[in-house]
Amino acid sequence: MYATNYHRASSVADAVHLKGASDESKYVSGGMTLIPTMKQRLAAPSDLVDLRHIAEMKGITVSGGSVRIGAATTHAEVAQSSDIKAACPALAHLASLIGDPHVRHMGTIGGSIANNDPAADYPSAMLALAATIVTDRREIAADDFFTGLFETALADDEIVVAVTFRPPERAGYCKFPNPASRYAMTGVFVAKGTDGVRVGVTGAGADGVFRHAAMEAALASDFSPQAIASVTTDPSDLLSDIHGSAEYRANLVTVMARRAVAAA
Amino acid sequence: MGVEGIGARVERKEDKRFLTGKGRYTDDMVVPGMKYAAFVRSPHAHAKIKSVDGSTAEGMPGVIGVLNGQQMLDDGIGNLICGWMIHSKDGSPMKMGAWRPLAHETVRYVGDAVAVVVADSIDEARDAAEAVVVDYEELPAVTEAATALTGGQPQIHPEAGGNLIYDWAIGTDVAETDAAIAAAAHVTEMTIVNNRLSPNPMEPRAALGIYDGAEDHYTCYTTSQNPHVARLVMSAFYNVAPENKLRVIAPDVGGGFGSKIFIYPEEIVCLWASKRTGVPVKWTSDRTEAFLTDAHGRDHLSTVKMAFDSDNRITALKVDTIANFGAYMSLFSSSVPTYLYATLLSGQYDIPAIHANVRAVYTNTAPVDAYRGAGRPEATYLLERTIETAARELGVSPAELRRKNFIRSFPHQTPVIMNYDAGDYEASLEAAMKEADWAGFDARKAEAEGRGKKRGIGMSCYIEACGIAPSAAVGSLGAGVGLWESAEVRVNAVGTIEVLTGSHSHGQGHETTFAQLVADRFGVPIDSVSIVHGDTDKVQMGMGTYGSRSGAVGMSAIVKALDKVEVKAKKIAAHLMEADESDIVIENGEAKVAGTDKTVPWFQVALAAYTAHNLPAGMEPGLKEGAFYDPSNFTFPAGCYICEVEIDPETGKTEIVQFVAADDFGNIINPMIVEGQVHGGIAQGIGQALLEAVHYDPQTGQLLTASYMDYAMPRADDLPSFKVSHQNTPCPGNPLGIKGCGEAGAIGSPPALMNAITDAIGNNDLTMPATPQKVWAAVHAAQ
Numbered sequence A: 001m002y003a004t005n006y007h008r009a010s011s012v013a014d015a016v017h018l019k020g021a022s023d024e025s026k027y028v029s030g031g032m033t034l035i036p037t038m039k040q041r042l043a044a045p046s047d048l049v050d051l052r053h054i055a056e057m058k059g060i061t062v063s064g065g066s067v068r069i070g071a072a073t074t075h076a077e078v079a080q081s082s083d084i085k086a087a088c089p090a091l092a093h094l095a096s097l098i099g100d101p102h103v104r105h106m107g108t109i110g111g112s113i114a115n116n117d118p119a120a121d122y123p124s125a126m127l128a129l130a131a132t133i134v135t136d137r138r139e140i141a142a143d144d145f146f147t148g149l150f151e152t153a154l155a156d157d158e159i160v161v162a163v164t165f166r167p168p169e170r171a172g173y174c175k176f177p178n179p180a181s182r183y184a185m186t187g188v189f190v191a192k193g194t195d196g197v198r199v200g201v202t203g204a205g206a207d208g209v210f211r212h213a214a215m216e217a218a219l220a221s222d223f224s225p226q227a228i229a230s231v232t233t234d235p236s237d238l239l240s241d242i243h244g245s246a247e248y249r250a251n252l253v254t255v256m257a258r259r260a261v262a263a264a
Numbered sequence B: 001m002g003v004e005g006i007g008a009r010v011e012r013k014e015d016k017r018f019l020t021g022k023g024r025y026t027d028d029m030v031v032p033g034m035k036y037a038a039f040v041r042s043p044h045a046h047a048k049i050k051s052v053d054g055s056t057a058e059g060m061p062g063v064i065g066v067l068n069g070q071q072m073l074d075d076g077i078g079n080l081i082c083g084w085m086i087h088s089k090d091g092s093p094m095k096m097g098a099w100r101p102l103a104h105e106t107v108r109y110v111g112d113a114v115a116v117v118v119a120d121s122i123d124e125a126r127d128a129a130e131a132v133v134v135d136y137e138e139l140p141a142v143t144e145a146a147t148a149l150t151g152g153q154p155q156i157h158p159e160a161g162g163n164l165i166y167d168w169a170i171g172t173d174v175a176e177t178d179a180a181i182a183a184a185a186h187v188t189e190m191t192i193v194n195n196r197l198s199p200n201p202m203e204p205r206a207a208l209g210i211y212d213g214a215e216d217h218y219t220c221y222t223t224s225q226n227p228h229v230a231r232l233v234m235s236a237f238y239n240v241a242p243e244n245k246l247r248v249i250a251p252d253v254g255g256g257f258g259s260k261i262f263i264y265p266e267e268i269v270c271l272w273a274s275k276r277t278g279v280p281v282k283w284t285s286d287r288t289e290a291f292l293t294d295a296h297g298r299d300h301l302s303t304v305k306m307a308f309d310s311d312n313r314i315t316a317l318k319v320d321t322i323a324n325f326g327a328y329m330s331l332f333s334s335s336v337p338t339y340l341y342a343t344l345l346s347g348q349y350d351i352p353a354i355h356a357n358v359r360a361v362y363t364n365t366a367p368v369d370a371y372r373g374a375g376r377p378e379a380t381y382l383l384e385r386t387i388e389t390a391a392r393e394l395g396v397s398p399a400e401l402r403r404k405n406f407i408r409s410f411p412h413q414t415p416v417i418m419n420y421d422a423g424d425y426e427a428s429l430e431a432a433m434k435e436a437d438w439a440g441f442d443a444r445k446a447e448a449e450g451r452g453k454k455r456g457i458g459m460s461c462y463i464e465a466c467g468i469a470p471s472a473a474v475g476s477l478g479a480g481v482g483l484w485e486s487a488e489v490r491v492n493a494v495g496t497i498e499v500l501t502g503s504h505s506h507g508q509g510h511e512t513t514f515a516q517l518v519a520d521r522f523g524v525p526i527d528s529v530s531i532v533h534g535d536t537d538k539v540q541m542g543m544g545t546y547g548s549r550s551g552a553v554g555m556s557a558i559v560k561a562l563d564k565v566e567v568k569a570k571k572i573a574a575h576l577m578e579a580d581e582s583d584i585v586i587e588n589g590e591a592k593v594a595g596t597d598k599t600v601p602w603f604q605v606a607l608a609a610y611t612a613h614n615l616p617a618g619m620e621p622g623l624k625e626g627a628f629y630d631p632s633n634f635t636f637p638a639g640c641y642i643c644e645v646e647i648d649p650e651t652g653k654t655e656i657v658q659f660v661a662a663d664d665f666g667n668i669i670n671p672m673i674v675e676g677q678v679h680g681g682i683a684q685g686i687g688q689a690l691l692e693a694v695h696y697d698p699q700t701g702q703l704l705t706a707s708y709m710d711y712a713m714p715r716a717d718d719l720p721s722f723k724v725s726h727q728n729t730p731c732p733g734n735p736l737g738i739k740g741c742g743e744a745g746a747i748g749s750p751p752a753l754m755n756a757i758t759d760a761i762g763n764n765d766l767t768m769p770a771t772p773q774k775v776w777a778a779v780h781a782a783q
């Protein structure tokens, strides 16, 4: 690791201010992605601004038909939250499948979606739940937030403060883990709610997380596993690597989607 | 056996320090003035080095020295060597290319060391290593052995034309073997791939070199499975220092699996750099360096023909193997696909004609050498996949086909050198089939089908050769060393006992099992026995631990030394009790005169030896004896493994629902430790069959599996609970009747698992690792 300076921000405004003090600074939340990258000397921020101790970024609230999860909430907190289990058990289930206990107790939802790893679990749920990403300066619809592999709509110093969504009527998540990393080789989140049926697919897309229009259409008229059993995915839009070919991932999209609907 | 003697499930003495974080590993060693090394490594798989410029790095904070390969050459440090000479069929010696500890002309794989930086801290050393400017002229690279043999490929070493190191054969004459195959009623032919693996010991490699200018003496702490061999090789071949000026210490070592047998560039560089810079120099590998530079295992591509007569008896076996050696010949690399592999191709079967041909090949990849099982897993996998396929082709039960061909009388001379001394293959097969409820499989398969799962069952009957090895025999086959072991038993004046051994424990539990031998012999508590190993200043000489040799060879040396101590102790006791030496028995911590109530406590016998006030006339004081044990033959552990799987045809995911191991290891000193070895071995074998594979980009030679994000290690939830049992035909060749158990699990399990998967999906060609995508593709193709 290269030497770096650590700062603990006390508020969102303080964090933006601290970050602005240097060109080569970065926010850090759980550090579960950023710190390993630094250890491998692939990232060299001069300054780290820690977001985990900012009160307004923590906690889970359900009120007025809306769920709000602070960006600094850990995966373990989401997995164990009785509010989330009541409002959207599929999301608690998703969080329980991320990494291992160490990772779940450090990693945060804000860090995960800001990082937008193409194999991360949360982005699929954000799309399917039509979530809103609340930042320090605006609100961004999930559909506009994830813009490519490790790319988001965030400005360099913009902070994800929270995510909000309306609890779905039904939702399910099914993940096929990569045998090595246990990130999603393919993960599908399906949700049926006031916005209709939405299907978010992670791990498989060549450009990162995506919504599956054909499945959404099929499920809109018949929310059942059979409805999508023969819906296919074009492999030319999918990732191919040593763990799985695009054809294999295309198959997994259908299988995981069917199982997610069955679990919803 | 007593509560702590031979056969007792004694808990491991060493675990207290390991489990409480008190182990002392090489990286824990801190000496005054110690500095840190970071290596500059090649980012290219194959390139000429035009220049190495360390001038910027030298001026960076904390930097003490930037050293390169030319300086090392100038200082007379020798090439790394392979210590086992293999001759090709045409009589020519193997073609060994030069391996410099720091490359100065050519780099041959990604990770090849080019320069080293010594600095005050690890981070400063790494910062400066990044600032060393190496000007490379890139050359085309080749990573696959079969490709490297074809025309028009990059030439990796000038010494080895066409990248061929040797073209070697063993066994029955080719024409005779071919004739038997031509006359056969049935021939099963297969292409068998044995996937390349990364060893992944929990503790990465490390070295601390300390040069003492006043004495012109070196000390090397290092992660070695055989510190004496390290000292011998570093003295005799690398000209680091004469043996009396080089102390090698392998303290606690966190796993090796073979990869820590070999001498690598880093320990030599740390010793040399310590003299050059005048400070002690420590290097600890990070995990990426481990993936890049630890010697890999396996990587064979073979074709096989197995011929049967009309009665389903095997009449001939013909094998052609291409072995990938990587960019350099590692210390024992040449022996692995020859004498540790092809000599086991008879398996448990009576095969009248066996011919094997092996070509060893250079490629632009990390060196390949012994990895848990070393050659024997490759032989077992090839044979057991082939006989299983044959059973399917012949339409007979896999158990019956094996039974029909089992060797049933011993000793048995195979056509490939080995002479099996004892075994009962039927016993293990029966025990395993019973435990696995083989007969009930069809019902379980039908039930699984109802749940949409494909269920399969597979077996493997393995044999391996341990207890390496008779020195004269291996010498005649090309080994540069003898493979005996040494021991010294020192009884202290108060009766406590130290056992010095040339074996080295890096997970095997020697501190417990070796102490059990002593407890068993004299009836003293194992807490009064200490095992000393891993330091060339304490133990005179030893050959180390690998090839499941510490039981059969290392413990046999201890037994010989104990015999000598016992003789002398009895003489002293007889003298003290005025009895005849032949009437003395030593048990329960006392020497007794048989048939009387006369006793002397053990400690008084020891004390008498050291006070020397009242010893038999002419006897030297003291109670300390040493012994060397050279085995008369290999030992032959064998057994039967049965695996049952369920496959999700929609995803290709394999779940292991049952795993049964029935092993014959001869006599067992500590069943708990033996079971632990079997469990670990099976986990590794399942890793190979289901998950693990080293991938290089075939064009660029970049390592694609350089972290756990891409290299899949088995986790606890990938594994079932194993059902382990033991059958016993004692080994007639050594005093304890033991055969060895360290590698069996990794040898027997891959074919059992692959036979189960291929049974479930009806495809004999599936290769390891059986990843979900490959299994899905095979199922899908069949639909």
Ligand SMILES: Cc1cc2nc3c(=O)[nH]c(=O)nc-3n(C[C@H](O)[C@H](O)[C@H](O)COP(=O)(O)OP(=O)(O)OC[C@H]3O[C@@H](n4cnc5c(N)ncnc54)[C@H](O)[C@@H]3O)c2cc1C
Residues within 6 Å of the ligand: A026, A027, A028, A029, A030, A031, A032, A033, A034, A035, A036, A051, A071, A072, A097, A098, A099, A100, A103, A106, A107, A108, A109, A110, A111, A112, A114, A115, A117, A119, A120, A121, A122, A154, A158, A159, A160, A161, A181, A182, A183, A184
């Ligand atoms: C062993 C292991 C296994 C894992 N397995 C999985 C898995 O199965 N599935 C999965 O989805 N993930 C997995 N992860 C990743 C894990 O979920 C991370 O926690 C997550 O991706 C990043 O969250 P973090 O809080 O740790 O972010 P950090 O690592 O602290 O930051 C990541 C990036 O986001 C930025 N950032 C952080 N917080 C914010 C914010 N609030 N606003 C704006 N930018 C921000 C940082 O600057 C940095 O660029 C795994 C990680 C490890 C180490």
